[in-house]
Amino acid sequence: MYVEREAGRGEETLQERRDAAQNDSRILGHVVQCDGARARIAAFADTADGIVTGMWTVGKLVSISLPEARTVGLVYEVSKPDSIWCEDGRNPIEVSVELVGEVRDDRITGKPVFDRGITTYPYVGAVSHRIRSRDLAAVYDLAGRPAVTIGQLSQDETIxxxxxxxxxxxxxxxxxxxxxxxxxxxxxxxxxxxxxxxxxxxxxxxxxxxxxxxxxxxxCVRIDTASLDLPFWMFRLEEFAEVLFRGRETVAEEVDMLRDLIPLAKNLYRNPNANQQLRRGGDSVTADTPVPYRMADLIKQIDERMGLLDSKGDRPTCRSLKTRLEAVLADPRYRFMFNSRLIEDTIHETVGKIFRVPHHGRxxxxxxxxxxxxxxxxxxxxxxxxxxxxxxxxxxxxxxxxxxxxxxxxxxxxxxxxxxxxxxxxxxxxxxxxxxxxxxxxxxxxxxxxxxxxxxxxxxxxxxxxxxxxxxxxxxxxxxxxxxxxxxxxxxxxxxxxxxxxxxxxxxxxxxxxxxxxxxxxxxxxxxxxGSSIGDGDDIDLAGIVERLRNVPRPQPQTVGIGELVSPVSQAGEATYRKPGFGEMMSGRRNDR
Ligand SMILES: Nc1ncnc2c1ncn2[C@@H]1O[C@H](COP(=O)(O)OP(=O)(O)OP(=O)(O)O)[C@@H](O)[C@H]1O
Ligand SMILES: [Mg+2]
The missing domain is CATH 3.40.50.300 (P-loop containing nucleotide triphosphate hydrolases)
Known part of the structure; x- marks a missing residue:
């Protein structure tokens, strides 16, 4: 392996070598050129016996020994200028490195400390060699910040x-x-x-x-549209319009009408007995305020607007808006928005379930x-x-x-x-x-x-x-x-x-x-x-796939509606996911729309 592990504390870097008998000149390189950010090192590709060391390779960090510090360089290019390979083992190469920073031994503890930036530049002739593992660890040391391990360094898998x-x-x-x-x-x-x-x-x-x-x-808990309860009134006007217009360009008049009528529907929900004047109320409920309202009230408002004598010009807009609303209400893909009938009671549950408060270990x-x-x-x-x-x-x-x-x-x-x-x-x-x-x-x-x-x-x-x-x-x-x-x-x-x-x-x-x-x-x-087993692929459930494409649930006696409170610890798909008892209890309040 390329990293020198045996190096002890405070040991002279010049003495680093794998094998004492090995020729220094073949494992060390010498700086031959240096500018503000890069240096070039003359080295050898092989040992005196003609064995290729593979020591200088792109992507690795190397050290350049200076009297005060060890400059760390990243090899980004290795070349043999004459492009000729000698079999007898004399193959000088040129190694280009980018200077990354410096490692110094702390004066008191003796531990290597890395610092980005270069204070002393390598001189021509400075010795370069493989980096010690302690220096390598120091380069990536987080200086006491709470750390977690997510893998190993590519250069040295032991670090x-x-x-x-x-x-x-x-x-x-x-x-x-x-x-x-x-x-x-x-x-x-x-x-x-x-x-x-x-x-x-x-x-x-x-x-x-x-x-x-x-x-x-x-x-984790899974949420999909079948198990999601996100009432429509939590949507802002432009989010609601995105759904209503199915992601296409919106019609400004219809959105304006919604902007007028949604606050009325909200006030109507809050003060069911208020007269028209109060409903308009001077308070600060807007189409974006996340307070509940009923779709039925909104549609009623549109009907009323259509019936007004002075709103002849608005009628096509009203009609079109009403058709749109009814279409999304009937669309099974939007059940998660409109089937939430437990209006006020579910908001905490909804938010708590999605954002895991409390999280019950998930x-x-x-x-x-x-x-x-x-x-x-x-x-x-x-x-x-x-x-x-x-x-x-x-x-x-x-x-x-x-x-x-x-x-x-x-x-x-x-x-x-x-x-x-x-x-x-x-x-x-x-x-x-x-x-x-x-x-x-x-x-x-x-x-x-x-x-x-x-x-x-x-x-x-x-x-x-x-x-x-x-x-x-x-x-x-x-x-x-x-x-x-x-x-x-x-x-x-x-x-x-x-x-x-x-x-x-x-x-x-x-x-x-x-x-x-x-x-x-x-x-x-x-x-x-x-889902897959080794076979000829004939066991694919096409009927099931088509069913999913249609996205229409099979007719079945539904005792519990979507939107009921769910146990925060159970997951969608589990038998006990929805609480039947609660749904029945609340069914008395299902006349909202
Ligand atoms: N850390 C890892 N441990 C084990 N296997 C892995 C690891 N990372 C990736 N793989 C293998 O690579 C495959 C693809 O990984 P993954 O799905 O995470 O790629 P992706 O980049 O998210 O792809 P896509 O862009 O298509 O989503 C995995 O199925 C797994 O077999
Ligand atoms: Mg992926």
Whole structure:
């Protein structure tokens, strides 16, 4: 192995060698050129016996010994200037390194301490050699910050790759990389470590491929539209309009009418006996205030408006709006919004269930969105991200929430004309201000080039896995504050599980290999395995698939409606998920609409 392990404390670096009998000149290099950021080292590719050492390879850190300190350099190019290979073992090479920082031995403790930046530059003739493992550990030392281990250094697998978990979470993080390199697996590893080290942390995963729940069987609850209760009155007007207009361009007149009529419906719900004048009330209820109202009242208001003599011109708008409302009310895909009839009673339950308060040992919520229409995803993500921020804000720092966005370029695309503006606003609000209130953002994307650059710039720690696209590489390169641009030239050639971590969460830009997770903890794996068996593929349940495509439930006697209170510890799909007794109890109040 390339790292010198035997070196003791305070030992003279010049004496470092693997084998005392080995010729010094063949394992050491000498600086032959140096500028402000880089140096060139003359060395040998092989020993005197003609054995190729493989010691100088791209991506490794080396030391340059100076009287006061040991300068650390990152090898980014190795060449043999004459391009000729001599079999008899005399092969001088040129090694180009980028200067990363300096290691000094602490005067009192004798421990090596790393410092970014160079105070003394290597002189021509200075000796360069492999780095000691203690020095290597010092380069990535977190200086006492609470750390968790997420893998090993690529350079030396005996050294743990540690990140400062608090800084990584609170200052937001991003995981980027092309498909299949292990982003989701890395994120599930990070989340595991995060909830282990911060038991009061809650996590909401916006999971577009329904894969994360298999990775946290004991720590998460799944929510899909069948088990989600998110009453329509918690939506803001533009979120509601997104659903109402099915993600298409809205009609301004109809939205204006909603803006007028929703507050009336809200006041009507609060003061059922109020007359028209009071209903208009001067109070501050707006179409965006999250107070309950009934759809029936809203439709009644539209009818009334249609009947008014002076509103002849509004009638087509009223008619169209009413048709739209009735269509979404009848659409089974929106049951989760409109079947919540336990209006006021469920708000705490709804919020508590989604954001795990109390968490009953399951602090992670996987919001499964595969197969949902995009307008629903847009609107619901917007509501959830908004709620997350507001909850953290109003809990006065008691509630710590991490919102993790898989495929984040879908919600926050670089092109501001794409995507749904309220979702983008809600998430960028978390990115910009969330840290102060305990609401954090985790971003996962295959295409950093398509992600809103302001979001990426708010992520203080970035784990970049293999990236093959030039534009994506350029984005990451520009995001790195410290110079190690050479590190990034490795972006296109990294292996699976490998990542370059940089930013607040690590001491120095670090090339690491994430821990190997057991099959049972890899996102999405169990789901595929349990459903598939080795065969000729004739056992596929087409009828079941078509049923799902239609998204219409089979007619069955329904004793309990969607929207009832659920046990906070049970999961969707479990037999005891909904409490029948409670539903029956409440059925007397079902005449709302
Ligand atoms: N840390 C790991 N331990 C064990 N296996 C891993 C690890 N990381 C990745 N793998 C393997 O790589 C496969 C792909 O990983 P993963 O699904 O996390 O990739 P991804 O980057 O999220 O892909 P996509 O962009 O398509 O979502 C996994 O199914 C697993 O077999
Ligand atoms: Mg993935």
């Amino acid at each position: 743990h790759a540690n990140i400062a978990i608090e800084d990584t979470l609170t200052r937001h993080f991003a995981v980027v990389g092309t498909t299949g390199v292990g982003k989701s697996t890395a994120v599930s590893l990070l989340l595991r470590k995060a909830i282990e080290s911060q038991p009061d942390l809650r996590v909401l995963i916006l999971d577009p491929h329904n894969e994360f729940s298999t990775a946290f069987p004991d720590h 602090p992670i919520t996987c919001f499964e969105m595969a197969g949902l229409p995009s307008e629903v995803v847009n609107a619901v993500c917007s509501v959830l991200a908004r709620l997350a921020f507001d909850l953290a804000l109003w809990s006065n720092g008691k509630l710590k929430l991490l919102v993790l966005c898989e495929e984040a370029h879908r919600y926050m695309p670089a092109d501001s004309r794409l995507g749904f503006a309220p979702t983008r606003h809600a998430l960028s609000r978390i990115a910009k201000e969330g840290r102060k209130y305990g609401c954090y953002l985790g971003v996962v994307t295959q295409r950093p080039g398509e992600l809103d650059p302001t979001i990426l710039s708010q992520c203080s720690t970035i784990f970049s896995m293999r990236l093959s696209n030039h534009q994506d590489q350029a984005i990451i390169r520009s995001a790195i504050a410290d110079s190690s641009a050479s590190t990034l030239s490795f972006l296109s050639s990294m292996g699976q599980r490998e990542a370059i971590a940089f930013g607040e969460g690590v001491a120095t830009t670090m090339r690491l290999k994430f821990e190997r997770l057991p099959q049972s903890q890899i996102p999405g794996v169990q789901k595929v395995d349990s």
